[in-house]
Amino acid sequence: MGQSGVKDKCKNCALYADADLFCAHLSGEELCDLSNQSRTLSMKRGDTLENEALVHWPVVAIDSGVLSMQHLLQDGRKTIAALFMRGDIIDLRNISNRNRGALIALGKVDICRLAPKVFERVMEHNSGAQKVIWENLRDQAFRAMDHSGDIAKKQALEKLASFVFECRNRQVGYGEGDWVDIPVRRIDLAEYLGMQPETVSRCFKDLEKRGILETPRLNALKILNVPMLRRIANGDKDMLASESRIKVLKIA
Amino acid sequence: MGQSGVKDKCKNCALYADADLFCAHLSGEELCDLSNQSRTLSMKRGDTLENEALVHWPVVAIDSGVLSMQHLLQDGRKTIAALFMRGDIIDLRNISNRNRGALIALGKVDICRLAPKVFERVMEHNSGAQKVIWENLRDQAFRAMDHSGDIAKKQALEKLASFVFECRNRQVGYGEGDWVDIPVRRIDLAEYLGMQPETVSRCFKDLEKRGILETPRLNALKILNVPMLRRIANGDKDMLASESRIKVLKIA
DNA sequence: CGGCAAGTTGAGCCAGGTCAACTCCGGTGG
């Protein structure tokens, strides 16, 4: 059957095109069913997946872009609890409103709302596809735990350094290149890391002043000194104060 | 076949005894295989599951107690990124050391290292059991995301209030009772919430002074004013300053 | 080219981190 049965809307979707992702593991029939009964959707910055819609379409797959899970506090403060990107599948079946944030696009995002029935059937019978989504969910879980650890005790500069590495790890064709895409705005970055946009700005400037990285554009940066950035991310206190290290060297 | 095939070591394990948990969904044969090839282990406070051991036994199920995932920074600061309790199954298959913390017991913990082969087989063929672990992993993921959101922007008092509710939600027989078990030490609590033990102590004292809760013992507390605690947890700024609200009332 | 949101810079301040001293409590041994 091969390609011939593939619907147009699926052909260019990352979930199908990338051999590591979910739809690439479906049989012709499964793909056909899922394709027919699912709904793609293109979102722009600020668009929200409403609760109402999520009741009937609780399984969301990301084709491209960055979707955020946001928690809103009563007084208006908000935080981004997680970032979902290409290939991530968000399963909200039977999740109480209580412990769930809103899903909000941070830019142009293409998603596919997977038909729950078909999704369930595939999960049960197709062990290849099952493995893919299991690993994806596990990644989401561990990523969230890492992130918790990061923002719990790290200082601003360290959080930012960790975030740069998180971006590098997640970007699609990451070799060991030193260019890193920053797929979110400064404001969103601040909310994700639990800090103020002003602080983010100051920290980037600090890292630039020290020659550790360059930020010629807002949506990408170049790491000039990977080991140093890594040490900062890992919480090596020696690296923190701009000047203290130099003083130490002088004394020695 | 019924009970007769059940090994002694499994009979009293939560994973089997609780109908909602993993082993309760296994067929007689599956249970027998898993039981034979798995290894139970009793840990005490401070015990760590070493990497070496986890390579061969990467799937860990919690029978009782609290296991923590800790991240250690280079300068000695540490954080607890996640808490695992009764019924949680931790799947570390193929997880790089990189993004994983150490698994450390916070008290007496009984675990079962599930035989990976059998675990995989069950995941593939037993859709009931599959559903249980899927939901468990999903809980872990969302819990971690919630937690990220909490510690990112909330103030100390708010974090503590949220934690009390997290404990209440997770405790086994929670009705709407006002007694909440705090299954971890103050120090661990502080590390989980990204604050100092001193601050935890001060915050509890503050909540007590305001008549919102009582802490007669270290490992349990009684909520006296649930709605108020909830408002604090949700970041209602009116609730924060001890005295400001009283002032407002006086003016009105 | 104008308008608006995003980002940056500067100055001041406060929540909570830090350090030190003290109390409490459970376990251990004489």
Next chain:
DNA sequence: CCACCGGAGTTGACCTGGCTCAACTTGCCG
């Protein structure tokens, strides 16, 4: 049974990283 010990928890005094607020610049989109 009590004396002792060490880790956990608490309290107080002080200090600082990053939040706040305000003014400004930049960049993007129609």
